[in-house]
Amino acid sequence: MTAELSISIEPVNQPEIVELIELSDAYSLARYPAEGHFGTDVEGLSGDDISFAVVRDEGRAIGCGALKWNGDGTAELKRLFVRDEGRGKGAARKVMVYLEDMARARGVTRIDLETGPLNTEAVGLYGALGYAECGPFPPYEANPYSLFMTKELRA
Known part of the structure; x- marks a missing residue:
């Protein structure tokens, strides 16, 4: 039996977090050509303008x-x-709810995202959480490898 998942904001530059980023890159690059991969690297995720959440199962x-x-x-x-x-443990939904709650607490009124259209599980989750397709937003441009979604947040 799995213990309850825990989630918190953590620094990105930890070996097991770097491994998650590398697995995310591999997942994307197995589905899309390099020009369709827009993942932010560890350095980019370490900025003051980023809050990085990690969900853990038994540590x-x-x-x-x-x-x-x-x-x-x-x-x-x-x-x-x-x-x-x-x-299958609800980890992605837990991260999304956590981040949305954090955004509301900071007065954010809209969250935008870019994902790949072949990431059907993610697209389904975003839709179930109220995200709707939209056009590209800066710094992105329309391309066949991206699907853009947005959600207006309510207080």
């Missing part, structure tokens, strides 16, 4: 997700990922 990092604070009342979801053995 082991099984998933992650981050918000990039845009400073204009919006945020961008980055790097939502759950390792294979962590799937």
Whole structure:
């Protein structure tokens, strides 16, 4: 039986978190060509404008997700990922709810995200959480490897 999942904001530059980022890259690069991979690297996820959440199962990092604070009342979801053995436990939903609650507490009114259209599980989760397809937002441009979604947050 699995203990309850825990989640907290953590520094990215930890070996098991770097491993999650590498697994996320491998997942993306197995589905899309390099020009369709837009994952933010460890350095980019370590900035002051990023809050990086890690979900753990019995102490082991099984998933992650981050918000990039845009400073204009919006945020961008980055790097939502759950390792294979962590799937089916509600980890991705837990990260999303945690990040959305954090965004509301900071006065954010909208979260945007970019994902790949072949990431059907993620697209389904985002839709179930109220995200709707939209056009590209900066710094992205329309391309066949990206699906853009947004959600207006309520207090």
